[in-house]
Amino acid sequence: MRCQQTICSSTGEWTPAPPGGQPASLVLVFGSGPAFSQPLLDRVHQAYPDACVAGCTTAGEISNDGVADETAVVTALQLEHTRCVPATVDLKDCDSSRAAGRRLAASLPDHQTLRHVLVFSDGLKVNGSDLVQGLTTSLPAEVIVTGGLSGDGSRFKSTAVVAGGTLREGAIVAIGFYGDRLRVGTGSLGGWDSFGLERLVTRADGNVLYELDGQSALSLYKKYLGEQARDLPASGLLFPLSVRAAGQTAGVVRTVLSVDEQADSMTFAGDIPVGSHARLMKANFDRLIDGAIRAARASAMSLAGGKADCALLISCVGRKMVLQQRVEEEIDGVRDVVGAGAVLTGFYSYGEISPFTPTARCELHNQTMTITTFAEL
Numbered sequence: 001m002r003c004q005q006t007i008c009s010s011t012g013e014w015t016p017a018p019p020g021g022q023p024a025s026l027v028l029v030f031g032s033g034p035a036f037s038q039p040l041l042d043r044v045h046q047a048y049p050d051a052c053v054a055g056c057t058t059a060g061e062i063s064n065d066g067v068a069d070e071t072a073v074v075t076a077l078q079l080e081h082t083r084c085v086p087a088t089v090d091l092k093d094c095d096s097s098r099a100a101g102r103r104l105a106a107s108l109p110d111h112q113t114l115r116h117v118l119v120f121s122d123g124l125k126v127n128g129s130d131l132v133q134g135l136t137t138s139l140p141a142e143v144i145v146t147g148g149l150s151g152d153g154s155r156f157k158s159t160a161v162v163a164g165g166t167l168r169e170g171a172i173v174a175i176g177f178y179g180d181r182l183r184v185g186t187g188s189l190g191g192w193d194s195f196g197l198e199r200l201v202t203r204a205d206g207n208v209l210y211e212l213d214g215q216s217a218l219s220l221y222k223k224y225l226g227e228q229a230r231d232l233p234a235s236g237l238l239f240p241l242s243v244r245a246a247g248q249t250a251g252v253v254r255t256v257l258s259v260d261e262q263a264d265s266m267t268f269a270g271d272i273p274v275g276s277h278a279r280l281m282k283a284n285f286d287r288l289i290d291g292a293i294r295a296a297r298a299s300a301m302s303l304a305g306g307k308a309d310c311a312l313l314i315s316c317v318g319r320k321m322v323l324q325q326r327v328e329e330e331i332d333g334v335r336d337v338v339g340a341g342a343v344l345t346g347f348y349s350y351g352e353i354s355p356f357t358p359t360a361r362c363e364l365h366n367q368t369m370t371i372t373t374f375a376e377l
Contacts, residue, residue, distance in 0.1 A: 001309040001376045002078040003343040007063055010034045010070040024048040024076040026084045026175065028312070029055035029162050030062075030347040031072030032153060038167060040072055045165055048076050052084045054173050055162040056120040059151030059317035060348035066328050067320070067348075069153070075345040077310060081376055082179035085109065088163040091170045097127040100172055101134020108176040111140050116177040116184045118312075118372070119147035122170050123159035123350035124257060127207045128364035129270035131172065132353055136362050145362045146186055146372040147174075148314035149269060149351035154234040154321065156258060159350070183306050185373040187298030188354040188365055190253055191291030192281040194242055196224065201243075201276045207254075209272045210265050218259060218266050224280055232259050233266075237318035240367045241268065244277045253281065255318055255366035257350065269351040270364040281367070283322040292330035292369035296337035299371040308373035311338045313346030315369045320348045330369060338373060 006018050010033055027048050029041065036057060044053055063073040087107035094100040108114060117139065121131060128149055135145050150159040163173040177184070199220075203211035211217055222229035224239060236256030244251035254268040272278065292315070300308060313334060320327050335344065352370035355362045 001080065001374065003310050004076045005064055005343055005345065006074050007065065008035050008040055008072040008074065018043060018047040018074065020047060022048055022076065023078055024051035025079040025082065026077045027051045027053045028075045028345055029053060029072060030058050030345065032058045032061065033070035035070055035072040041162065041165055041167065044074055051076065052086050052175060053162060053165055054086060054120060054175050056150035056347070057152060057160050058347035059153045059350070060320050062313045062315070062331060062344060062346035064344050066331055073345055075310070075343060079376060081181040082177055085176040085178065086163065087174045087176065089172050091122060091125050091172070097130035098134035101131045102138045104172060104174045105135050105138035108174065110178065111143070113178050114140065114143050114176050115179060115182050117143060117145045118175040118177070119145060119172065119353060120161045121147070121149050121172040122161065123149035123151055124156065125170050126172070127271065128351045128353070129207070132362055132364050144184060144186060144355065145353060146370065147353045148347070148349035148370065151317055151348055151350050154317065156233055181377045183303050183375045183377060185299040185302035185308065186354050186371070187295035188352060188356050188368045188370040189291035189295040190368045191284060191287035191289070192240060192253065192367055193284045193287070194279045194281050196280045198277045198279040201272055201274050201278055204272045204274050207268045207271050208265050209268060212278055216264050218264055221266065233257060237321050238283065240281045240318060242279045242281050243272055245273060246275050252363060253365060253367045255316065255350070269366050285323065285326060288319055288323060289326070289329045289333055293333035293337060295369045295371045296334040299373045300337055303373055303375055306375045306377065308338045308342040308375050310374045311342045311344050312372040313344060313369065314349050314352050315346070316352060316367045317348045317350065318367045319369065334371060342373065
């Protein structure tokens with residue numbers, strides 16, 4: 001596997017200049033702000049005319065140079081023994097996010113030789129946990145799905161994915177990887193601390209939460225946030241919710257996407273089932289960074305001793321907001337694990353898709369660092 005990376009700034013300057021007519025199997029494009037535009041995608045197509053191009057808008061970009069905002073990171077992968085096949089659906093054409101996942105899976109041919117699926121989704125209009133369930137129940141059990149929900153910084157206004165050479169809102173793109181010589185490693189960990197009472201979810205509808213312990217969930221959130229409540233939903237990223245299903249000992253983390261004052265509700269990136277238990281969480285700086293390092297170790301170990309050629313890092317925007325100037329530390333920690341030979345790319349997201357470990361089932365996560373490593377034998 002050969003990897004090339006170039007970065008476009010908000011002023012349109014490329015570092016280094018993109019090549020012309022180079023071979024590539026897959027080009028990943030992650031960007032935000034003025035740097036991310038249709039002319040940029042047209043330039044990517046000129047540089048890699050035969051490549052499958054996929055990616056999304058972000059809440060921050062990750063590259064070999066570290067973390068940046070308002071840039072576009074273009075990473076081209078030339079896979080020697082692996083075929084990449086794209087599939088795209090529009091949410092408006094599907095009855096539900098789960099149906100969208102099923103349609104994506106059905107659009108990927110030859111499930112018998114399918115090795116991995118990489119997915120980038122709209123970040124605001126999707127129910128991420130339903131999307132993952134639709135995908136995973138329609139694919140062979142041995143096919144691991146990783147990816148993330150696109151971002152829009154702390155604005156929460158509009159997100160888009162790159163599909164078919166264009167930016168598309170309300171869409172989901174999946175890339176199927178085919179080939180026996182491809183090796184994929186995965187890891188996903190958080191690092192947040194729970195606090196306060198664990199409360200029963202007494203009223204919810206999918207990923208829309210209304211009541212905890214029979215009380216308004218939005219009012220409880222505002223009580224805990226204090227003055228920061230006026231900055232919802234962005235400030236909600238600093239206080240995610242740990243949701244534990246009845247009968248389970250471990251929970252998944254859910255982050256706020258929007259609030260509806262009139263309906264007195266909060267919309268999360270994934271489901272909040274009635275009867276589950278929820279508890280607020282807060283940042284622990286050292287544990288957040290350690291979580292990224294442990295995710296990298298899990299991903300590297302699942303390559304069975306092989307060296308990663310490329311590492312895709314998808315981390316939650318909430319982690320970026322909390323870590324601030326220390327955000328580079330989680331990237332540096334990953335680099336120390338995967339090695340200098342691996343090209344790093346990725347973005348800060350509104351949700352991460354991965355199993356916690358390669359043997360676990362795939363889920364939607366929030367507030368985690370999710371790492372997918374790729375290598376070819």
